[in-house]
Amino acid sequence: MTYRWQEHVGPGQDYRLGYRTEEEARPWMENDQVSRLAALVxxxxxxxxxxxxxxxxxxxxxxxxxxPFPDAQELYTDVFKEAQHAH
Known part of the structure; x- marks a missing residue:
């Protein structure tokens, strides 16, 4: 099992956002499964x-x-699931 150390969308820590504390994350960082697996290769x-x-x-x-840069209207496509109406 792995554990996300950083914010969802950025290189920083998210402790200030209250999702978790540094104390909670520390054991995961110290026993990183990705590094452990990499050592076997x-x-x-x-x-x-x-x-x-x-x-x-x-x-x-x-x-x-x-x-080319996408058209601004593309911001609104494929964002939400289309509603399925009962027949």
Missing amino acids: EPGCRAQIEAEIEEEVAAAFAHAKAC
Whole structure:
């Protein structure tokens, strides 16, 4: 099981928002399951995986930067589930 350390949408801590305390998060941070799993992967294999991920992320950023900015009306599409009315 993993545990989200940071805010949902940002690089900061969310302790001030009252979702949890630093004391609650600390044991999860000290026993991070992702780091524990990463330690089991051979260094060469891990480096290859990380390089592939970095390449994929860089390609996604390049694609996003090359695309035209969406129309403002798109802010309102695919936000809410369409209501299904009984017949």
